[in-house]
Amino acid sequence: xxxxxxxxxxxxxxxxxxxxxxxxxxxxGIAAYTRLVQEPxxxxxxxxxxxxxxxxTGGEGSPADVYRQGTADxxxxxxxxxxxxxxTRQMMEVxxxxxxxGLRVKGITYKSEALGEANLVVYGVTMNLDGRYAGVKSFISxxxxxGGLLTIDSVALSSGSMTEESVSLKMQLSxxxxxxxx
Numbered sequence: 001x002x003x004x005x006x007x008x009x010x011x012x013x014x015x016x017x018x019x020x021x022x023x024x025x026x027x028x029g030i031a032a033y034t035r036l037v038q039e040p041x042x043x044x045x046x047x048x049x050x051x052x053x054x055x056x057t058g059g060e061g062s063p064a065d066v067y068r069q070g071t072a073d074x075x076x077x078x079x080x081x082x083x084x085x086x087x088t089r090q091m092m093e094v095x096x097x098x099x100x101x102g103l104r105v106k107g108i109t110y111k112s113e114a115l116g117e118a119n120l121v122v123y124g125v126t127m128n129l130d131g132r133y134a135g136v137k138s139f140i141s142x143x144x145x146x147g148g149l150l151t152i153d154s155v156a157l158s159s160g161s162m163t164e165e166s167v168s169l170k171m172q173l174s175x176x177x178x179x180x181x182x
Contacts, residue, residue, distance in 0.1 A: 082148045084121050084177045090148050091125070094173070097146065101139040103131035103169070114179070124153075125173040132165045133157075139169075149176035 010017060082090060091108075098105055106128040113122050129136070136157065143152065153172040160166070 078178070080149075081120065081176060081178050084180050086148070087123055087175060087177055090146070090150065090175055090177075093146055094127075094143070094150075097142045098127075098129055098131075098139055101131065101142065102135040103129040103139055105129055106168075115176075119179065121177045121179050123175040123177065125175060127169075127171045127173065129169040129171070130166065131169070133167050134165070136167055136169050143173075150174070151176075 091110075095105055108125065108127050110123050110125045113124065114120075115122055129139075131139075140152065140155065143150065151174045153174055155172075156170040158168045158170075160168075
């Protein structure tokens with residue numbers, strides 16, 4: 001191609017070439033702004049966030065400090081677990097929550113088991129309740145607000161009729177307690 005041919009192409013397609021050149025310049029400007037301004041700012045903000053996170057979590061500290069803090073946390077957690085003698089009180093609270101949500105307790109069975117390594121006693125509790133579906137949902141929600149260490153292991157719902165809101169609930173709970181004298 002000769003110089004004259006290139007000049008004729010530029011004259012014929014000048015607007016399109018100017019738009020393309022403008023877009024290339026805008027693209028280069030955005031790339032430079034990203035690389036020179038945004039990336040350093042992002043790195044700075046990430047470092048600040050990491051530092052704040054480290055301060056909130058108590059920092060890294062020495063291994064001895066971490067061990068000491070972990071031991072203190074475990075002792076505080078263990079202190080919140082009710083003693084075995086409070087099992088009856090804890091079950092009465094569960095019955096009260098069930099009654100407050102319009103559920104009737106139809107049956108309950110339980111079996112205790114020692115967790116030797118954890119130095120805990122766990123009561124496996126199976127409950128059969130009847131009531132309205134809304135009451136069942138509210139009951140399950142309210143259980144999480146009870147004190148102690150009570151977990152819901154399984155839930156099974158059944159209904160005798162497709163048109164009634166009445167349901168039967170079979171629930172398995174685990175109540176973790178400290179052994180007596182500990």
